[in-house]
Amino acid sequence: MKHSKLAVLVSGIMLATTGTVQAATDMTFGGYIKTDVMFSDYSNGAPDSGSLSRQFYVPGTIYGTAGNGKQVVDFQARESRFNFKTVTDVDGHKLTGFIELDFMTHTDGNERVSNSYSPRIRHAFVSYDNWTIGQTWSTFQNPGALPENLDFVGAADGTPFVRQALIKYTNGNFQVALENPETTLTPNKGGARITSGSGMIPDVIGRYNFKSDGGSAFSLAAVLRQLNVEENLGDTNNPNHVDSSEFGYGVSFAGVVPVGKDDFKFTATYGEGLGRYMSLNFANAGVLDASGDINTITSYGGFVSYRHWWNEQFRSSFTLSGVSVDNDASLTGDAVNKEAYSGYVNLLYSPSKPLTFGVEYMYALNKKESGADGDLNRIIFSAKYVL
Secondary structure (H helix, E strand, C coil), X not given: CHHHHHHHHHHHHHHHHHHXXXXXXXXEEEEEEEEEEEEEEECCCCCCCCCXXXXXXXXXXXXXXXXXXXXXXXXECCCCEEEEEEEEEECCEEEEEEEEEECCCCCCCCCCCCCCCCCEEEEEEEEECCEEEEEEECCCXXXXXXXXXXXXXXXXXXXXXXXXXXXXEEECCEEEEEECCCEEEECCCCCCCEEECCCCCCEEEEEEEEECCCCCEEEEEEEEEEEEEEEECCCCCCCCEEEEEEEEXXXXXXXXXXXXXXXXXXXXXXXXXXXHHECCCCCCCEEECCCCCEEECEEEEEEEEEEEECCCCEEEEEEEEXXXXXXXXXXXXXXXXXXXXXXEEEEEEEEECCEEEEEEEEEEEEEECCCCEEEEEEEEEEEEEEC
């Protein structure tokens, strides 16, 4: 009883002291529940159960596992997500907080009994007027131009796709941001990817959003980044100390063009040293030469997608996507990724606005510098309910 009275007293004090703030704060909960059933055919043998490629299409992961069966089926609800948002008026200033979680990419669970997977952070940021601080979409990416595909990313090989911590300032149509740096490199003559978090210079990104009189929306973004590595790449008995840096850059143009009720979406991207910013890190940003210096790797790609509404409840998207990498095989070796292409066609049915059922066929082909390749045929059935 005493504890109950104390709780009531504390609650009353909190309400009294924060009543003004609470009255000016809007809180919303959102997200969706999505279940996928995926029938996949890998040309060289399917990856093991739980592998990332079994969750969604990741360029560079479909070359197959020798000895495994080629045809597999996966059921999952891991794309389901939830988010919480607050918007507060602080003396005429807009303060927003947002956090969103889902259950993708983890390998900490299994499909044997409970399919238990840990939640992961997608977004976690605070914005105050024109400033945004926290983790969200990279300023280099335009998520509004992504196609409406059932695959988790959709057009993964042809689009920038990065979420990371940043500090961003927005002024009208202009955005400029300092974002988390992370360098991925190929060792000289090839080998396991080097991931380096050394370096003191954030990635600098600028973006301009604009619209036409006809309602089309476009974005032009550019990134300038320092590639940096400073570490021992050998074992403890034979250390090979490397200390090198180089600058990389990239540009990306994206848009959404209405065609009556339909729409046309696209993204085109080019860069030297883009690395992880493009195609889910299909290629690294650079390669080390014999002297331990970084040589940037050029990559370019894009996608086009047309969405057609058959009527008020049925719609389809037709998507083509691809990326190509200019490797210097004398430095990278021939086991590195060279090209990736994918195509998608789907039919979605929404009997009511928050509920969607759909089926999608996708085909993907990945090639290495050596000429080795792997392809994936996949049919996805999905049910999605937006909270």
